[in-house]
Amino acid sequence: MELGVHDVRKWVGREEPFAVAAASLPGLEDRLELPLRGPIQTSGRVRNAGTSLLVELEGSALVQIVCARCGSLADLPVTFSDMAQFREEQPGPEDDWFAYENEIIRLDAWVSDEMVLAVPLAPLCRPDCRGLCPQCGADWNERTCECQAPTDDRWGALAGFRGRDDERD
Numbered sequence: 387m388e389l390g391v392h393d394v395r396k397w398v399g400r401e402e403p404f405a406v407a408a409a410s411l412p413g414l415e416d417r418l419e420l421p422l423r424g425p426i427q428t429s430g431r432v433r434n435a436g437t438s439l440l441v442e443l444e445g446s447a448l449v450q451i452v453c454a455r456c457g458s459l460a461d462l463p464v465t466f467s468d469m470a471q472f473r474e475e476q477p478g479p480e481d482d483w484f485a486y487e488n489e490i491i492r493l494d495a496w497v498s499d500e501m502v503l504a505v506p507l508a509p510l511c512r513p514d515c516r517g518l519c520p521q522c523g524a525d526w527n528e529r530t531c532e533c534q535a536p537t538d539d540r541w542g543a544l545a546g547f548r549g550r551d552d553e554r555d
C-alpha cells in the first residue's frame with residue numbers, strides 16, 4: 387500500500403485525501419493467525435505540516451475468527467484509525483516519525499500493526515454469544531439444555547442484593 391505525496395509536498399498546508407485497498411499484506415495473516423475475508427480498505431488525509439507530512443489513517447477489514455465462547459467460525463469486521471508523521475530522514479530511537487523516500491509513503495508496516503492491534507485477543511462471533519454448555523457441549527445460541535436452566539442476569543443481580551441483606555441480618 388503506497389501513498390504518492392508528490393503533489394502534497396508542493397506547499398506547506400496542502401492537504402489531500404486518499405483511499406487505498408489491498409487484498410492482503412506480506413506476513414499479515416501469519417501475524418494474525420487468522421485469514422482475511424476481504425480486502426483491507428484504508429482512507430484518510432495527508433497534510434503538509436512543513437518539516438513533516440502528517441497522515442491520518444482509517445482502515446477496515448473482515449477477518450475470519452474462531453469465537454472464544456462457542457468455537458464457531460465468524461467474519462469479524464475490524465476497524466482502526468491512527469495518525470503518524472513522515473519525513474525524508476531516518477528517525478532516531480527517540481523520534482516519533484517514520485521515514486519515506488522517493489515521494490512515496492509506504493503504509494504496509496503501519497497498517498499491519500494496526501490490524502494486529504485491532505483484532506481482539508478473545509474475539510466473539512457476536513457480542514451476545516451465549517457460548518457452549520460446559521457439561522454437554524450444547525450450543526446455547528441455538529438451544530438450551532437440561533444441564534442448567536437458562537439464567538437471566540437481572541435475577542442474578544437481585545439474588546446478590548438479597549444475599550447481602552441476609553448477611554446484615
Ligand SMILES: [Zn+2]
Nearest residue numbers: 453456511515
Ligand atoms: Zn460464539
Ligand SMILES: [Zn+2]
Nearest residue numbers: 519522531533
Ligand atoms: Zn448442557
